[in-house]
Amino acid sequence: MSPIAFGSLERLRAGFPALERGAYLSICDKAILHNQVRAAVETFLDRLASGTCSRVEHEVLVNASRARFAALVSATPGEVAISRNVSDGINAVIWALDWQEGDNAVISLDLEHPNNVYPWLRLRKRGVELRNIPSVDGRLDYEAMTGALDGRTRMLSCASVSFAPGYRADLERLGRAARARDVLFLVDGVQSAGILRHDFDAERVDAFATSTSKGLLGLYGYGFLYLAERWIDRLEPAYLSRPAIALDNDDASATGSYDYQLQPDARRFEVGSYNVAGAYAADAALALLDLAGAERVETHALAVAATLREELAAAGLAEVSTATGPTEASHLVTAGPLDAGGHGFSETPWVEALSAQLTEAQVVHTVRRGQLRFATHFYNSDADTRLVLDVLRSWRGAA
Ligand SMILES: Cc1ncc(COP(=O)(O)O)c(C=O)c1O
Structure with missing residues (x-):
């Protein structure tokens, strides 16, 4: 390109x-679509129309977008899985943990988008206690949230910026408290991604789910799930297909040993074929954001x-x-x-x-x-x- x-x-x-x-x-x-992003998607559509697409080229674009997003958030490409949207990323993380009855999760449900509410409500069916901390004046109650963490807390979650009234969360404050108790800190990052800067190491963010359909200036149905390296081996994805499996060959239609191994990195969370139009768009849009700085x-x-x-x-x-x-x-x-x-x-x-x-x-x-x-x-x-x-x-x- x-x-x-x-x-x-x-x-x-x-x-x-x-x-x-x-x-x-x-x-x-x-x-909104930039002409360069539209041109990238059209390149893909032209190839699709003319029957000249290639899987190798698709993977190049998917991996390029992964690397660009990783660079944007000071992560490594191995910590970024391609997902569909926020809901996909959040559900993938929640279902990957070995919750035990009596464990708990801490969140402020009234400040979250519904797509970061229902995945948590469902956890109650698995015997997990949901510690729902009411917001105060449209803001997270940091004291109460961090005070609610205890030895049985497994996850803490919030949006990086609430969809309304739109305050930015102090991720580092929550992240530090979560890290001290080995709690996985999962952030719905779609409102800030591509606009506000992130450094997940400094913020102590363990997982971050976003789509490319807002500030990342891409399409619906293509997103990124960041997973800190320290968590990858502790999470067992709920869904499995070929991209999640470590194979020593490039043959997309061959099944390897039935005694399979998961990918050593965040790719273990990828499921099936990619939204390739979304990958073309994300790659071009992330290039624009990189130019803008x-x-x-x-x-x-x-x-x-x-x-x-x-x-x-x-x-x-x-x-x-x-x-x-x-x-x-x-x-x-x-x-x-x-x-x-x-x-x-x-x-x-x-x-x-x-x-x-x-x-x-x-x-x-x-x-x-x-x-x-x-x-x-x-x-x-x-x-x-x-x-x-x-x-x-x-x-x-x-x-
Ligand atoms: C904070 C927040 N989370 C999630 C979403 C959407 O979630 P998904 O990407 O799963 O559609 C939105 C907006 O659409 C949002 O503002």
């Missing part, structure tokens, strides 16, 4: 057709979000998500009462009315848990904030 020969954020921005329509402040919902992406996305947050609060919008600590602010900005409404609707009249005006003005955003929700990436700028404020002013003027 030809290298992407440009570097500045401005030039990268020009490759997103969606941005010609207005402001895209909805990466927390789904990615992880530090620049994070700094930029956080700065634009901070300005939007400040301006909305200054304009008198109620309950704008304001960080209380240095690590709490994310690239998500929410406004309005939490849980007065749900997915795509609000019981707060001004949220509904302003959301309708924003949509009319081509400001792509969402309503989640009843709140107005925006999120930034490297392609956003203060011009997007100005557009939101213009809509707010004209809506107020007309009201």
